[in-house]
Amino acid sequence: MSIYSAKRFEAEVASLFAARDGTAISAPVASLDVTLEGIAGDRHGGMTRTSGGREPWYPRGTEMRNERQLSIVCTDELAVAARAMEIDRIAPEWIGANMVLGGVTDLSKLPPRSLLFFEDGPTIKIDGQNAPCRFAGARIAEHYPDRDDKALALAFPKKAAGLRGLVGWVDRPGTITPGQKVTIQVPEQWIWQG
Amino acid sequence: MSIYSAKRFEAEVASLFAARDGTAISAPVASLDVTLEGIAGDRHGGMTRTSGGREPWYPRGTEMRNERQLSIVCTDELAVAARAMEIDRIAPEWIGANMVLGGVTDLSKLPPRSLLFFEDGPTIKIDGQNAPCRFAGARIAEHYPDRDDKALALAFPKKAAGLRGLVGWVDRPGTITPGQKVTIQVPEQWIWQG
Numbered sequence: 001m002s003i004y005s006a007k008r009f010e011a012e013v014a015s016l017f018a019a020r021d022g023t024a025i026s027a028p029v030a031s032l033d034v035t036l037e038g039i040a041g042d043r044h045g046g047m048t049r050t051s052g053g054r055e056p057w058y059p060r061g062t063e064m065r066n067e068r069q070l071s072i073v074c075t076d077e078l079a080v081a082a083r084a085m086e087i088d089r090i091a092p093e094w095i096g097a098n099m100v101l102g103g104v105t106d107l108s109k110l111p112p113r114s115l116l117f118f119e120d121g122p123t124i125k126i127d128g129q130n131a132p133c134r135f136a137g138a139r140i141a142e143h144y145p146d147r148d149d150k151a152l153a154l155a156f157p158k159k160a161a162g163l164r165g166l167v168g169w170v171d172r173p174g175t176i177t178p179g180q181k182v183t184i185q186v187p188e189q190w191i192w193q194g
Numbered sequence: 195m196s197i198y199s200a201k202r203f204e205a206e207v208a209s210l211f212a213a214r215d216g217t218a219i220s221a222p223v224a225s226l227d228v229t230l231e232g233i234a235g236d237r238h239g240g241m242t243r244t245s246g247g248r249e250p251w252y253p254r255g256t257e258m259r260n261e262r263q264l265s266i267v268c269t270d271e272l273a274v275a276a277r278a279m280e281i282d283r284i285a286p287e288w289i290g291a292n293m294v295l296g297g298v299t300d301l302s303k304l305p306p307r308s309l310l311f312f313e314d315g316p317t318i319k320i321d322g323q324n325a326p327c328r329f330a331g332a333r334i335a336e337h338y339p340d341r342d343d344k345a346l347a348l349a350f351p352k353k354a355a356g357l358r359g360l361v362g363w364v365d366r367p368g369t370i371t372p373g374q375k376v377t378i379q380v381p382e383q384w385i386w387q388g
Contacts, residue, residue, distance in 0.1 A: 004385045047241045048230055062366060064365050064366050109384055109388070110386055112305070112306035112307040112322075112381070113306040125259065125261070171259050172257075185251075186386065187306070191198045194299030194300045194303070
């Protein structure tokens with residue numbers, strides 16, 4: 001069993017997005033007001049949500065706890081995924097991201113239970129890695145009309161695995177703004193081999 | 195970065211407890227009805243809770259998301275802690291546990307984001323390891339009147355670290371009963387060294 005100590009380090013909010021019109025595509029915003037329900041007015045808000053394709057163990061539409069209030073990505077990781085898909089870029093808003101964080105190595109691998117303390121603001125707790133899906137892939141494909149749209153949509157789940165950032169929920173309410181410092185508290189880690 | 199694949203295995207509910215009188219001590223129950231708020235009528239219920247000594251980063255009493263709806267322990271681990279404290283045993287109800295699980299090696303090290311699917315019943319999602327505190331230690335000490343109560347209370351946080359089980363929340367409602375099979379789904383694991 002590998003053990004790795006808890007640690008704290010600083011990162012920064014690079015940019016913010018919200019999907020307030022009920023679509024899966026987000027748009028840049030100047031700030032994000034978050035409550036314990038998530039982003040005010042966002043389609044992913046709520047203390048609970050209904051299950052979908054990510055929870056094949058539940059009948060579709062089962063009410064469950066909402067651990068996916070926010071989506072957080074890293075520009076470097078999306079660039080790696082874009083290169084693997086042989087496209088110029090993947091914009092955070094195409095895949096419905098809410099936040100681009102700067103200053104985090106291997107953001108997508110930050111462990112579950114990590115806490116993100118926003119300076120003078122809210123806290124987000126990390127559920128874990130966000131699995132890339134073909135629906136987000138289809139929204140990327142719309143920006144590359146010269147490519148086979150179905151093939152490009154399906155490439156996203158394969159090529160962006162481990163690079164699509166994190167999902168999490170609001171632990172404490174507040175306001176998030178670009179440029180804000182974020183203290184990231186990573187819990188002690190180990191590999192369970194039981 | 196160590197990688198360990200996702201896995202599924204079977205465990206079993208050994209016994210159940212609830213603290214319905216508002217105290218920190220639980221008592222055996224024949225079943226647990228759980229909703230998305232946690233155990234019906236339990237002091238640890240609710241979608242949110244107020245922060246305490248476990249969250250030194252918040253002013254005490256801050257409303258935050260409740261990730262501690264249930265406490266799950268393993269008899270083998272509590273026996274190891276009891277031996278280290280030089281006492282006969284630690285009963286699950288003394289430390290306010292809600293469930294004893296059988297058939298899980300190193301229960302306390304089961305990773306955050308693990309899912310516990312109860313047969314024909316609810317799902318519990320694991321927040322992570324429960325840190326032993328001196329207040330639970332004091333309740334253990336009450337059962338060993340021949341020992342120095344303060345020393346024994348303080349021994350619990352030291353000797354039971356990594357052995358005090360898990361906390362988690364209800365992901366899907368239902369009823370839990372002793373003898374029920376539990377399928378435990380452990381996510382892919384890695385050590386983040388960023």
